[in-house]
Amino acid sequence: MRRLLIAGNWKMHKTVPEALELVRELKTLVSDVTDRDILVCPPFTALYPVGRELKSSNIALGGQNMFYEEQGAFTGEISPLMLKDVGCSYVILGHSERRHIFGETDELINRKVISADEHGLIPILCVGETLEEREAGETEKVVERQVREGLKGLSPESELVIAYEPVWAIGTGKTATPELAQEVHSFIRGILSDLFSEEKAGKTRILYGGSVKPENAKGLLEMPDIDGALVGGASLKAESFAKIVKFDLEE
Numbered sequence: 001m002r003r004l005l006i007a008g009n010w011k012m013h014k015t016v017p018e019a020l021e022l023v024r025e026l027k028t029l030v031s032d033v034t035d036r037d038i039l040v041c042p043p044f045t046a047l048y049p050v051g052r053e054l055k056s057s058n059i060a061l062g063g064q065n066m067f068y069e070e071q072g073a074f075t076g077e078i079s080p081l082m083l084k085d086v087g088c089s090y091v092i093l094g095h096s097e098r099r100h101i102f103g104e105t106d107e108l109i110n111r112k113v114i115s116a117d118e119h120g121l122i123p124i125l126c127v128g129e130t131l132e133e134r135e136a137g138e139t140e141k142v143v144e145r146q147v148r149e150g151l152k153g154l155s156p157e158s159e160l161v162i163a164y165e166p167v168w169a170i171g172t173g174k175t176a177t178p179e180l181a182q183e184v185h186s187f188i189r190g191i192l193s194d195l196f197s198e199e200k201a202g203k204t205r206i207l208y209g210g211s212v213k214p215e216n217a218k219g220l221l222e223m224p225d226i227d228g229a230l231v232g233g234a235s236l237k238a239e240s241f242a243k244i245v246k247f248d249l250e251e
């Protein structure tokens with residue numbers, strides 16, 4: 001039904017030689033995987049060489065962010081055309097680090113989502129509550145706002161991916177339990193159903209992110225509404241990322 005998507009968000013890690021080493025090793029380790037999608041999102045400087053290395057492999061390429069304009073006086077920004085140009089098919093948008101460190105708002109993220117879609121990139125919209133928000137009982141309110149605002153104006157025909165990443169579980173070693181994650185995933189699917197249709201909600205992949213490791217991947221990925229993972233730290237080593245990709249294929 002929904003094809004699994006295992007994505008690696010390398011964040012601000014890896015020089016070009018390091019990136020190439022990682023991806024060469026990864027290619028070999030996952031070359032036999034055919035029943036799920038695999039994605040890596042290197043930093044901008046490594047996109048082009050990594051993209052070349054991944055040509056005709058089973059690993060897709062994605063950006064970690066982009067601006068919504070095609071070109072112009074936007075110092076330090078990267079456009080959707082540039083991501084397409086180097087071989088990206090996906091782009092992560094609204095990651096909590098973009099929201100919290102760089103002040104990205106739902107409105108800005110929404111413009112990026114629309115632009116990514118218009119340029120043929122599949123947006124991976126990240127949503128998730130902080131620890132404070134969870135403790136205040138605001139998880140659903142926050143996640144619902146981020147999903148609704150982030151997807152405003154998006155056509156029901158457009159392909160999109162949602163990543164639920166509770167901020168308190170990112171890089172902290174604290175993973176949401178599979179049950180807790182499942183609850184939010186199912187809630188998000190309900191919002192998609194309301195926004196688009198039940199059919200669209202049933203087709204849309206919702207990834208979990210936040211301290212996903214080879215040891216906890218299986219429990220999370222076996223949940224009915226968890227359709228993949230967005231992996232940070234554990235995607236920086238080919239072996240651990242490959243283990244997550246193959247969570248149910250090998251001992």
Ligand code: 13P
Nearest residue numbers: 009170171210211232233
């Ligand atoms: P970690 O897997 O390092 O917790 O990072 C999760 C994340 O933010 C992926 O986008």
